[in-house]
Amino acid sequence: MNKANLWHPFTQMKDYNDSNPLIIERGEGVRLFDVQGKAYYDGFSSVWLNVHGHNVPELNEAITDQLGRVAHSTLLGMANVPAIELAEKLTRIAPKGLSKVFYSDSGATGVEIAIKMAFQYWKNKGNPAKNKFITMNQAYHGDTIGAVSVGAIPLYHDVFRPMLFPSHVIPYPYAYRHDGGAAAAKEATLSALRDLLETSCEEIAALIVEPIVQGAGGIIVMPPGCLCEMASLCRKYDVLLIADEVATGFGRTGEMFACELEDVSPDLMVIGKGLTGGYLPVAATLATDEVYSAFYADYEEQKTFFHGHSFTGNPLGCAVALASLKLFEERGIVEGVKKKASFVEHKLEALIERPHAGEIRQKGLMIGIELVRDKSSREPYDWADRIGVRTAMRARELGMLTRPLGNVVVFIPPLASTEEELDAMTDILTKSIVDVTEGGASL
Incomplete structure (x- = not known):
């Protein structure tokens, strides 16, 4: 039935159907178990979203308790208790100034909302010419049309280019830490942003950025101070800043939100993945009072934000998110x-x-570990070598699940992992890399 009926995301089904598919039956702590009973460490948090582990009693109980009250009630013109309580909680833990919460059901839809809010914000303010967006090279913000329009990974996005609106693209500040190029990379990014804003700020609605760490582009870490200076440039040229914290939020980078690492308060912030501890699909777009006030008007002015989702603010999802934040x-x-x-x-x-x-x-x-054919010259492996895929498959054989980004092996464990569990997972990770790239050389 799996091969006959199920179409998997980001998966070449011809390869998949020729393989021995992994089918997960249950989870416990930081491990997942397949239908044969074999255990695997969840080395990528089930695509970067698990926080407390699987089958957590407190989170299970939150859902069961809410289920005994109501499973769903719309937010269109009415409210429910968990959605209200979660919104209040989120505004207390978010960067300063983010006081309004608009729910959705995934990171991509949260980004779509932020883009539309930024676009309509300027229209409602009487400045419709500010309708373009700035994104960053190798950016990934989700797979809906608007989110893809501000994406810049050719492999994922180029096929859809005729369907998309154009965005300005500036470099994400990438540099090998070994060659001391971080300062130059940072200045290249800031210079590109500064030049674009100086010449075109009248048409720019917002800059969207993955703060501090660019995820799907290869786990690229910004040089210190770059995000803060980007935020300052946006303020100087009257351009909104959208922070996509879907991957980086909820403790992943060492602060609740990555923006806090540089004391940045964006105009709009998108959150998802870890929001419910990895349990249910809830996302949110947080906005400042300034953004919200541009939509707050008499009915006949037609400044309403006409956007919504059927399951927006789902009580089950909001209840488990509240329980997750309590565990935090x-x-x-x-x-x-x-x-x-x-x-x-x-x-x-x-x-x-x-x-x-x-x-x-x-x-x-x-964490992302880049694998190269030759370290001294930085010669990359060819895409056809599937070196990242082979390494992930070796890790699976050894008892850990992960999913690579091309030739970058990803390690993003549940935040609740103990040092003993992290010790075991990193041993598997290291052995997998050595086995595949060096033919099983001794460690």
Whole structure:
């Protein structure tokens, strides 16, 4: 039935149907179990969203308890208790100034909302000429049409280009940490943004950015101070800043939100993935009072934000999100990330001298290990070598699940992982890389 009826996302089904598919039956803690009963560490948090592990009693109970009240009630012109309570909680933990919450059901739809809000904000303010967007090279913001329009990964996005609105693209500040090029990369980004804003700010509605860490582009970490200076340029030239915290939010980088690492308060912020602890599809777009006020008008002015989703503010999802945030507080999850990140960094030092580990990129518990054919020249593996895929398959054989980004092996474990579990996972990760790139050389 799996091969006959199910079409998997981001998956070449011809390859998949020729393989031995993994079918998950249950989860417990940081492990998943397949239908044969084999256990696997969840080394990528089930696509970057699991926080507390699987089958968490407190989260299960929150859903069951809410289910006994009401499973769903629309937010169109009415409200429900968990959605109200979660909105209040989110505005208390978000960067300063983000006081309004608009719910959706995925990161992509949250981005779509932010783009439409920014576009209509300027129209409602009487400045409809500000209708263009700035994005960054190799950006990924989701797969709906608007989100793809501000995406810039050719492999994912070029096929849809005729359907999209054009965006200005500036470089994301990438540089090998080994060659001291971070300062130059930062200045190249800031210079490109500054030049674009100086010449075109009258037509720019917003800049959208993955703050501090660019995810699907390869786990690229910004040089210190870059995000803060980008935010300053947006303020100077009267351009909105949209922070896409779908991947980086909820403790992943060592702060509740990555923007907090540089004390940045965006005009719009998109959150998802870890919002419900990885349990249910709830996302949100947070806005400032300034943005909200541009839509607050008499009915006949037609400034209403005509956007919504059937399951917006779903009570089950909001209830489990509240329970997840309670666990963040009770268990010191964010504070624990910093210590665990240091432990992982130390463990991965074993890869630094390996001939095919080009760079280890890390912020908090968001890690990407770039594999290269030749370390000295940085010669990449050819796409057809499938080196990342082969490494992930070797990790699966050894008992850990992950999913690569091309030739970058991703390690994004649940935040609640213990040091003992992280020790086991990093051992599997290291052995998988050495087995595939060096033919099983000794560690």
